[in-house]
Amino acid sequence: MKIVCQKVIQNNVEFFIGKLCFEKLAKVAGINHRIISTFDDDGLPVYNDSFQRKVSTQRANDIKNYILSDQEATFPNSIILSLPSALMLEEIEDEGPPIIYINEEKINLDDKENPVYIQIIDGQHRFAGMKAAVEELSKLGVTDLLNKLLKFEFVVSIFIDAELDFQAMLFSTINRTPVKVPYDIVYDLFGLVEKDSPQKTALAICLELNSIKKDNNGKLSPFAGRIKLLGKKDKGASSYISQQIFIKTIITLICPSIRASEIERFKKRTDFVVGGTFKTIFRQFYAENRDNHIYKTLENFFVAVEETFVDQQGNSFWRIGETPDNPLQRTIGFLALIDVLIELFHIGVSEKKLSVDFFKSKLSKAQKISLLNENNETVYPYSSKGKSLLAEDLLSLILEDSPH
Template sequence: MQSAMTRQIENGFEARKITQINQEFLLGIFTYSQFKKWSKPTERLIVGYEEELVDQDEFFKDKPLIKPVYNSQIQRKTNNSKVENIADFLIRDNYSMFPTNIIVAVPAIVIDKIEEISNDSVSISLNEIVFQEIEKENGDVFLTIIDGQHRIKGIERAIQKLQDIIGLELDPLERKKYSDKLNKILELELVVSFFLDPPLEYQAMIFSTINKTQTKVPENLVYSLFGLTNLDSPQKTALEVVLALNGIEKSPFFGRVKLVGNSYKRGELIPLSQATMVKSILFLICRGQKEAELERWKKRTEMRDENQRLIFRDFYRTNEDKNITRVIFLYFSAVREVFLNEDGQSYWDLGSTDKINLLQTNVSYQAFMRLLVDIFISGHREEIFKKEFYLALLKKITVDFQDPENKYPFTSKTIKLLYEDMKSQIFID
């Protein structure tokens, strides 16, 4: 297969020369099927090479055998959980892709020839030993991956999973679906940067620079992007519920959520972030982030689960998204009414106390969302849509939200403590 930029050749590859400031490297585009002919993930770290003449092997007869020298103290372990996530991403997500470069070190000792093709392109011919060893289960990997091992391992794992699925008894349509996905992954195009004979210290510098300078995308922005798509998903539903609760004037959350893209005055108190609320709702539809990513491609009717603590799952599955908004609205309206200060003002309302109190924090919100699950499960369907149901149970709670003894500091540990205290007061054994 020939790319617009580069192409694979029988004993190597062609690549384009790239110069950035004072550094030069090569850039190529290859399918995974091409890439795996000369590189793959390895835990072993090569620190040097030895050459020795051998005559007992027909293939290497009268040729120097290149032997890597490994550092026995250092291993490049991969994170199995991360690999599985990448594999599932490739299999389940119709928009899966790897736009960032795989970075590969090419030692000079295995380069047989470098030819100039044009002013900006070269052809690299590799020693036969590169291809011979890559075919072996525990062979030497000469073209080592500096950055991108998890992505390549994820591709390998996805291929293995798909092959296992295809080996099962499937109806023809299912078999075709998984076979098509397998072929797409095998022909997945990878952007590859090659560094020729980089010293070990330089490889470490490249890896460190790439991984230290990458900025994690804020969750608030990630969840906001679901609002821009027409595709139905639990993430989109959770975001729409948050936007509705923040926008309804009579809602206890009116103007209380810090939304992405809105401008706020410096020092203005906005208790909850958009991401915090979206996740709290999303994880009552799906079992965690990984499941949420997989299930955004499912039809609603396919989302069955016996876990009763996913209290909003059935609402989502049966297209009753408004009931999610309704339950949260009624429940937190009851929270707002029950917990009052000495002047009869709700601790929930901003400005009801001289300084921010426990009920106005993210900590309290998350504890009350956990409590909602237990309250919801304890009620009948007709009860969960009545504010009186929540009022009767919440009035059993005796927490002082001004917290003069500082029993509940504003930390993540307090979420569990506050939740368990409130739950024990409502559901007395």
């Protein structure tokens, strides 16, 4: 099967837009309660049996009735497909319009135990409604309208080898509502909460740190209300740190990369004893089932940040609302401080100190760093370049004359 496409690049994400008539789409795409997470060395699908995003019969039936009753029924929004490269006949050529060739011989929608298909990330109800309409017309023998619907063209957006966490994020973003859609529900949809994994640990720590509760001394968590949950509309002060960024950041302190984490999430914790890098500071904690140490290290470090970087009145530059908008309240500040934490963690481990006081003793060397100019405007641009500059300046001050 040949699909002539246009390549689309949004931020760092590449996908392809094309069109498929329903007759062809129905031959290669399917709806199943299981999701294909990868393919093994023999080219056979590996399923995630925990995936439970079932089609609403009522919604599919409503769409079927719309198709059958309205001669001008249209669906301009694209159906989003996740295409494993294992189902492609050849790689996409760089020259000319992108053409995707589907290996139909590998598609098997009829196998109840091991079906192989292109997954529908979004648009499953449109697909199910059209399928129901076609089946009804076929039974009734209404050939004219049946042939018309078989040739009905759907716009399709095709993501090749989309990782599970990206599919979850994409699905939740498309389907979010004005009420909060917790990220753990999204992960649960894709079976990621059921099994122990770095993703599950990162999510649990994120939700715990973001909760509005006080410690024994009556102090709020340094992240209380600071992380913007997916689907949540902020009222008042912005949170600035998105849940997606926070979770991915914690994952990369356990796994060498997000891509590596997709492979490693199937591993046992004990397998994490090896394979770390300088940046994976929490890998050993995770391997030894000490998630509480990950949580406490993050809490101690950012409590130290909150108490160290203050103005002349003692108001924290970390806390939104206490001081003017500044880099420490933004995503670039969080990411720059994570770079600082990585360096200080290694020093702390060698000294057997990861307490609030330890972190404050180190951060105090950068206490006078200029975050704002005389007009209360940021000195560091809110960009990746600004993050790098802030991290470099903080580390330069903190590690100056350090024996480490």
